[in-house]
Amino acid sequence: MIESSSSRQTPVSGSLGERRIGIVGAGFTGALLAVHLVRQARTPTHILLFDRSGRFGPGLAYQTDDQSHLLNVRAANMSAFPDQPDHFVRWLDPLDVSASGIGASGQAFATRGQYGRYLQDVLETARQSAPSCVRFETVAAEITRLEPTATGHQLVDGDGTQYSVDDVVLCLGNFPPRPPALTNPTAFDDPGSVINNPWDTAAIQAIRPDQSVLILGSGLTMVDVVVTLARQGHHAPLTVLSRHGLLPAIHRACPPWPGFVGKTALPETISARLALVRAEVRRAAAQGVDWRSVVDSLRPYLPDLWRSLSLAEKRRFLRHLRPYWDVHRHRMAPEIAEILGRLLVQERLTLTVGRLVELQQAQEGVVATLRPRGTDTTTTLTVDWVINATGLASDIRQIPDVLVRSLLRDGTVRPDPLAIGLDVSDEGHLIDQNGQKIPGLYALGPLTRSSWWEITAVPELRNQAAQFARLFTGSAHTRKEPVGPLKP
Ligand SMILES: Cc1cc2nc3c(=O)[nH]c(=O)nc-3n(C[C@H](O)[C@H](O)[C@H](O)COP(=O)(O)OP(=O)(O)OC[C@H]3O[C@@H](n4cnc5c(N)ncnc54)[C@H](O)[C@@H]3O)c2cc1C
Structure with a gap:
């Protein structure tokens, strides 16, 4: 397990000419961002990866030791790296395959605890192979405040320790459910x-x-x-x-179904789009193909399907369709x-x-x-x-998280128009209360849900982390490229 490598109680300050990046949150998203930055940085860079839990990699989803907690995505689709699809299955091979019966094809479901250990290993490997221009530190601390400085940002933790950085990426992930509305x-x-x-x-x-x-x-x-x-x-x-x-x-092994979105002009309303999917499910069923194949075939089109909806239609989806979508999509x-x-x-x-x-x-x-x-x-x-067990809290205005509340209070960030996350630009820049991008302040992962909708599971998050690192280190062609869930 990667533990905190920083026990200092004094402010972090970088050496001259070094770019300092603070990543807040070391679940899958923050950890993978750190890994990509370590791999891709070509100039002096100091990466500080913060997590309040003192664990770096597993996050909320993969910290469990309960053997009955299985991944809800097949092992073959859980590689941390979009360009190495068998990375997780190969990692499992010598250790777990015989015990868990996952097999080389990776069609079975590993435990979430195994996956957490994999992420810790991926992070540790990156740390050990960091080029000499990169300093990589993990810090066991909860960031509670963010203050602007002349050159960047000051991260302040619960003990008042300050960390001076040029850029901050918020990878705060998921929040526990909110209590139900009761009469008492x-x-x-x-x-x-x-x-x-x-x-x-x-x-x-x-x-x-x-x-x-x-x-x-x-x-x-x-x-x-x-x-x-x-x-x-x-x-x-x-x-x-x-x-x-x-x-x-329930997951079932199903043959792939060819993508059908975009063959004709997309209807504007969510109900007409639902009718389109239902018609395709009937067409598949007539050929003996299960509805799961049709739902899974939507995956590459989801960002477009979401982004092309009007705000009113997105609201309609959230109000009426979301529970049905969730049970069919997340099996x-x-x-x-x-x-x-x-x-x-x-x-x-x-x-x-x-x-x-x-x-x-x-x-x-x-x-x-x-x-x-x-x-x-x-x-x-x-x-x-x-x-x-009502599921992840999504109304950002209701979340009792200290950092989120402080950022919303001082206007550094604002809720997205649906309040299901924070308002971010396509490149991951956070937008302040006046609608301005804040230099050097970004968010990735579920906080960007309003831009992409499905930005929750590993197959989408790994793409976003890889794309962001490419843009950030200047290894991508253009800084205008959106940082989203599709394969880079
Ligand atoms: C129970 C559960 C099971 C899941 N199973 C799967 C699955 O099988 N397959 C799949 O693809 N997806 C699954 N998911 C979806 C999951 O959202 C993603 O796979 C992924 O783990 C999200 O990672 P994240 O880093 O964005 O968020 P998180 O895992 O929530 O990590 C955020 C981290 O940020 C830290 N943090 C937050 N605020 C601060 C702060 N102010 N200061 C310091 N640290 C902070 C937290 O301690 C946490 O470690 C599951 C989700 C849950 C909740």
């Missing part, structure tokens, strides 16, 4: 009965097998929670409550689906469609008031635990 919101703060962060492994592990649980949300986050509980031998009732009652679809490994299916058949897991209205503490547990979908009536359910 403070009830959700009780740590004795509510787990608000579904990735808090210690909290989930503390649930006894005989304790009943209400899980809010039915997406991949819920799936993580359920498989962890199942692995712990949990046997009390599990209730999943979700507004739409949609479970993630679960068959092994995981089997666990879930078994629990459903055995009625140890129940899926309820509706929403949570209120929570009340009672002697026998926590009483949840639920409103089933399409009714005006409510029912109650008494459980030992409530877990918030």
Whole structure:
């Protein structure tokens, strides 16, 4: 594991003529950006990679040691490098293939913990092979503030230590879910009965097998929670409550389907585009081809499909279509689906469609008031635990992150028009409250969701990190090239 190499308590200052770059966040995006910058820098460069967790590479998604947490993308498509598609599968080969059955084709699903170790290894390899003009440091610190200086930016951490840099790239990644809107919101703060962060492994592990649980949300986050509980031998009732009652679809090996977008002029509305996809699914089905092939064939066209929508149509997508898109696009490994299916058949897991209205503490547990979908009536359910697995928080205005709040407050950044991330230019420049690009301040990864929509999974993020590094180090042809999810 790569640990912090910087224990200094004094400000970092670079040597003369050295370009200093601060990368805030060392999940997949920040780590891969650092790797590309180390590889491509040809002039004196000092890279500072910050992460508050003290871990460099795994980020939120791949820090888990739970063997039942599998990747939701096949190993063959999880290489860190767009130009070396088999890099991850080859890395797995000597260590894990026989144990995990992934095989040389990489068609199976590795564990997320394995992937986290891979990313740490990729970062360590880059550090060891850094050219002499590059200094690369990892810093275990939470950046809480950013201040402009005459020549760049000052990053300030929670202890007040300042780091002076020329450029800053925010790779803050994903944020845990926000609490649901309840008639009595403070009830959700009780740590004795509510787990608000579904990735808090210690909290989930503390649930006894005989304790009943209400899980809010039915997406991949819920799936993580359920498989962890199942692995712990949990046997009390599990209730999943979700507004739409949609479970993630299951991965299946499918033949590729030829791209069909762009063959005719694209309709303007999201509903007409949905009709186009549905028609293609029917055409595929008539030839015995599964809908998954059609959905997957959209991948290279997604940036264009998103960017060519008007703001009103994007809003319509987010309001009406997003839950359906998510379950079809972000699927679960068959092994995981089997666990879930078994629990459903055995009625140890129940899926309820509706929403949570209120929570009340009672002697026998926590009483949840639920409103089933399409009714005006409510029912109650008494459980030992409530877990918030409603998925990643996306409204940037509601996120209680110290750095994001401080940047929004002082106008250094502004929410994008949909408030699903920050406003950025096509080249990744952050835009301030006056609509101006801030020199030397950038964002990559899920924070740029509004520009690209699908900029969440590794296959898209690896392209964005590689493109940004090429532009940044001047190794790309033009600085006007967009920094997006498509292959560079
Ligand atoms: C549970 C889960 C499972 C997933 N599984 C898959 C999968 O199987 N396949 C796939 O392709 N994609 C998957 N994804 C999508 C995932 O978003 C990407 O694959 C990728 O990991 C995102 O990386 P990131 O670096 O952008 O964000 P993150 O992984 O969220 O990393 C951001 C990092 O920034 C740090 N940070 C944030 N703010 C600060 C600050 N102020 N100061 C210092 N450090 C800070 C955090 O500590 C964190 O380490 C998954 C996502 C989740 C949440």
